[in-house]
Amino acid sequence: MPAMLIAGPEVEPLTLAEAKIYLRVDHDAEDALIGSLITAARATVEALTRRVLIDQSWRIVRDAWPASGLIAAPVNPLKTITGAHVLDAEGAEVGVPTDALLADTARLPGLIRVACGTVPAPGRPIAGIAIDVVAGHGADADHVPSPLIEAVRVVLAHFYEHRDEQGAGAAFPARLDALVAPFRVARL
Structure with a gap:
């Protein structure tokens, strides 16, 4: 079941100023590079944990409603x-009643409960269902657990220090795993 990003976060978990302080950079010549590395570091931590750090809009696409x-x-x-x-x-969108889907946000991974008798069936066998959701810890970095913010810093520093390496480059520092391990979301 794929998920497609509709709208990314409005802010990153680190500001450019915070990143430059952490990297001990006191010039503006690499601001664009550091800005892109912040985004890459956030995305890396999100991939390692299977968590979205800052609120983002996603579309979950399915072929059929689950029997369960x-x-x-x-x-x-x-x-x-x-x-x-x-x-x-014919490919036209047919709305699903808002009360037919319930977000169970108390679990990780979160669950979407479908009232199976009240949802329309898709008219095509592949990618006929789309569910739009918001996922994340909050609208800004204040809501993100501090070990995950530190993980973003660790990845940012790694990317900055090893930016000239070819291929796979150097391995991430061992402490990164210790920072993200408690926050990994298991796959079902």
């Missing part, structure tokens, strides 16, 4: 369901 009525969210922590639709045989 439960959909494990591929992006976590799940916050809200913002909309859903199915595609009919």
